[in-house]
Amino acid sequence: MNNGKAIEVQDLHRHFGDIKAVQGVSFDVRQGEIFSLLGPNGAGKSTTISMLSCLLQPNAGDALVMGHSITRRPMEVKKAIGVVPQEIALYPDLTARENLAFWGKMYGLRGKTLGRRIDQVLEIIGLVEQQKRPAGKFSGGMKRRLNIGIALLHKPQVIIMDEPTVGIDPQSRRHILDNVKELNRQGMTVLYTTHYMEEAAELSDHIAIMDQGQIVASGTHDELVKIVGKQDRVELTINTESERVLPAWQAIDGVHKATATDSIITLLVDESDRVLPRLFEAAIEAKVHITSVTIQEPNLEAVFLHLTGRALRDG
């Protein structure tokens, strides 16, 4: 297709009354890649997704999905995409299979083609055994998987998933993440939103970090992490006031930033492997006992903190 782009988002705007949910969002998703929108709750991820799936009209801007404008050719867009909504949307009184059958028909599938495809999808989402049970009786994880399965029925070119792993057990979460990778391996383009930086890091070819309706940074995982440099974050707890050892540590070559609260000291260091023994030596000399150490390699969490001054988790 055109220049290998599955989705081209061009300066989308959307407000709800006074709330500016999305203000000038642009990004491109290449065909065949997994692209993540990472941001805290309220960042505007769902609003962006809703516009891309033609549920919401943008107040300004446009987007092309597989070359079709979301504002001018919504039907073409809808045929090309599968949407996994953030809130589970299925019929609790119908069985898993009946749900898939109904939604398959809504995507224009019928008869034997539909039946075969339902079997395949049940296999993918791991609900073959439970297909005759009403969806309302499923666990949260099973509902999430069915919620995803519905969007796969018509083998869409692009699948858009809005926080598909929220509030489920680790096992179902693993299953879903593996599904996403497998679908992508088979050629599906995936637009994925999450507020878990581990998921974005594990899955994505490209990541856009979103906050307060805007994209604050985008690139590959490595590119983004470079924003905060290659420094590791080392957090140490000691058995006394931090002043006893802090000056000595700050003097060590390779230690950059140091912050302290009571007995917890956080350092940004160049290479923790080399610096860590020196820290211990200095502590022994100062007769200070270290009670715990954690080392964190640079991650998206740190990037978000660096860019917005706030933590990703609690938004």
Add this chain to the structure above:
Amino acid sequence: MKILDIALKDMLQSFRSVFAVMLMFVEPIMITGLIYFAFGGLGGGGSDGLDLPMTRVVVANQDQADATSGISAGNEVTKILQSEELADFLEVTMAEDEAAARAAIDDRKADVAVIIPAEFSKAMTVSGARATITLYHDPTLTLGPGIVKAVIDGIMDGFSGYKITADITEKQLARQGQTMGPDTLRALAISYTQWAQNQNTTEGASADPTISLRGPSGSRTPDDSPLAGILGPVMAGMLIFFVFFGGAYTAQSIVKEDEIGTLARLSTTPTPSATILGGKLVSVFLMVLVQSIVLLISSALIFKIQWGEPAGVIAMTLSMLVAAAGFGILVASFIRNTRQGGVMLGGVMTLCGMVGGLFTAGFNTPSGTFDIISRFVPHGWALDGWKLAMSRASISEVLVPAAVLLGMGVLFFVIGTMLFRKRFA
């Protein structure tokens, strides 16, 4: 095709829901069944199987014959209650006055007191005047009072036939700038009484009645048991109430789908919004259709209810269908969320049912004012139509309420659909 897929999915969902099945299919049959068994209808079929318990009635007749017309309506009522036809299940004694009659009930010497007011006859002849027969009974009893009430309603029906004639005649004269003098009124009363007497002699019912005893459903064939006369309208009332309820309940699923996110999800599939809304509306029609057919047939089989000639039944079924679907869609379009919806649906449906006379059908023939009020809701017209159909009135008579229902239904449908489109499409 997708429209049908959506409609069939809705129906499948309803059939999975215990609440929906109870509401739409079980309850109407169950309630009619309760009345059926209460009246001892176990024998089934014809009047032979009827085994009504004896009800002790005490009558206090305070009425005097009307001087102008010579009619003594109080005596007529008493005579009918004492007639041989009713002797099988009514044991009638007379009381000196109202207090004595009430005392008989309080002492449990009688089940129902029938108190005929003074000036009762006069009210029958003076246009615009009202007289009320009072039934006094132990509130824990329902069966006996129900029978007595049905009988008296039948009698009042006969009286009001005369009264309505008088009313109409007077109005027509007034429009021409004249009023009806006492002489005209008297002549009219006499001619009506004679007509009524002729009616009875040809039917050969009771010895010398001025007013014939008619079942609440209108005319009846000699084979009909009093039970069938009561049960038919009761079942019609239940049919109408629950079909209208079923329509609104099904229409409410649009709001439910909005809440659970499936409506939005439908919009992400390549399905035009007109198809989505269309499917939901078709499901309301289909559900109401299935419900009507199931209820009509099952009640005919279980309670031997004769709904009428095919033409009348079809006309009423179709018009009720459109009215119930349209009304349901209109009501549901006002519902913000399903939590509020349950209460609202129950309230609106019960109110309309009451106004339409559905809960008193079989035990009560609406009086003048009530008759007019019940015309404000489709339920009233539907009850009218079904009663006509059951009394095997001519198709042209049935077509009047059917046409009104159809008109109301189409109007409701159009408004409701517009409101839904504004909201969701």
